[in-house]
Amino acid sequence: MADAALRLTTLAEELLGAPLPVRIRAWDGSESGPPDAPTLIIRNRRALRRLLWKPGELGLARAWVAGEIDVKGDLFEALGLLAGLIWERGDDAKDQPHPVLDPRMRAVARGLVQIAGPWPPPAPPAEEIRRRHGALHTKRRDRAAISHHYDVGNDFYELVLGPSMVYSCAYWGDGDGDADRDAGRDTGGHGFTLEDAQRDKLDLICRKLGLKEGDRLLDVGCGWGSMAIHAAREYGVRVTGVTLSREQAAYGRKRVAEEGLTDRIELRVQDYRDVRDGPYDAISSIGMAEHVGSVKYREYADDLYALLKPGGRLLNHQIARRPEQDESKYRIDEFIDAYVFPDGELAPLGRTVATLEEAGFEARDVESIREHYALTLRRWVANLEDHWAEAVRSTSAGRARVWRLYMAASALSFERNKIGVNQILAVKTPESGASGMPARARVWGG
Structure with a gap:
C-alpha cells in the first residue's frame, strides 16, 4: 500500500x-x-x-x-x-x-x-487480565486483582520506585529543593530527590497521626513495608501491616529484618476485613482505598472505625476523581481496569468524606496534594525509561509498556485536574468530644 x-x-x-x-x-x-x-x-x-x-x-x-x-x-x-x-x-x-x-x-x-482488511484481530496481549464474573470485591476476587497488579516482580518495582519502595504520592517541597532548605538538610548539591520526598510523605503521615513511643499502628495495604519501617524506626511505635500480596510481604519482612525491627513490626498476608486484634491507636491507609470499591466502602469505613480506640486517628491517603453532574454517566477506565488496577474505582472526595463520617469518624483535615503526584509519576517514568532493558527482563515488554503509558497518562491527568489525591485525617472522637487534635490546624506533632 x-x-x-x-x-x-x-x-x-x-x-x-x-x-x-x-x-x-x-x-x-x-x-x-x-x-x-x-x-x-x-x-x-x-x-x-x-x-x-x-x-x-x-x-x-x-x-x-x-x-x-x-x-x-x-x-x-x-x-x-x-x-x-x-x-x-x-x-x-x-x-x-x-x-x-x-x-x-x-x-x-x-x-x-x-x-x-476485515480480518479479526489477534488475541489480547497476555498482560490483560481475564474478564471476571460474579460479585465485585469478594475476598477471593480482591486477592486476584491485587496479585495481578503487585505480584509482577519486586525487581521491577525496585527499578521504578527507587530505594524508598513507596508506591504512592510523594510530598515535594516548593521548587523541589525548598523543603530540604527549610528543614536544614544538606543535599550535597543534588537537589531534592524522590527518596527525600517519599520520606517526607511518610513523616508527614506519622505527624498527622500523632504517633508516639509505644503506640500501636495498623498500616492497611502496607506494600513493601516502607511506612511500617519509618514509623517504627523514627517514632518507636509497634506496627501491624497487612497486604494481599505475598511478594510484597516477603520483601517487606526481609527489609524489616535488615533494619533490626522484627520486635516492632509484623507484616501479614491478610485482608483488612479479617483483622481482629484491635484496638489500635492509629491507622494509616495509603493508596489502598482505591481498591475497595463503592459497593464495599462503607464496610471499609466501619471496619477501620471498629479497629481504632476512642480518640484514635485514621489517615486515609486516596486518589479521587471529579464528580459527574450525572453520576450515572461515570464509567470505569477500560485500560486501567484491564491492565493496571482490576476492579479499582475512584470516588469523589466529598463522597469519601461523607462515608467516613457516616461510619462515625470526625473528619478533621483534608489536604490536597494533586500536583505532588504529577511530580512523583514523572520521576517514576524517568526511572523506568532509564532502566528500560532491565525492566523488560524483570517482567515482560508488554508489562513495561503498560506501566509507562499508565504512569505518563496519569501524570497528565493530575496536572490537568482530571483526578486528585487527598490526605483525609479523621478521628474516632469519644463521647466526651475531646478529639486530642492540636488547637491550630496544620500543626502536626511537636
Missing part, C-alpha cells in the same frame, strides 16, 4: 474534526503530519484491526501493549497533544453516541477496513 500514513492522517482528522497534532509513521515507511511533532509509529496493520473490533481506549491500549504502536519523541508531549482530541474531549464527549452508532465513526471504520 502506498502512503498509508497520509490515508490514516486523513481518516483521523475526519473523525476528530481537527488537524492531527502528531506525526504518523506507518508500517510501509510513509510519514505524514507536522515535521517537528512527536511521531506516532504504527508498526503493522494489526493495530488498526484492534481498533476496528474494539473502538476507543481498549483497542488503542491493546495495540500499545502488544508493541504495535509506539511514540518517537517525548511521550508526555505526545499524550498531551492527543489528550484534547481523544481522552479529554470534555463532558460533551460523554453525550456522543456509541462509536458503532456515530456516522463519522462508521465512515472512518470503512476507511480502516480498506487499509487494514
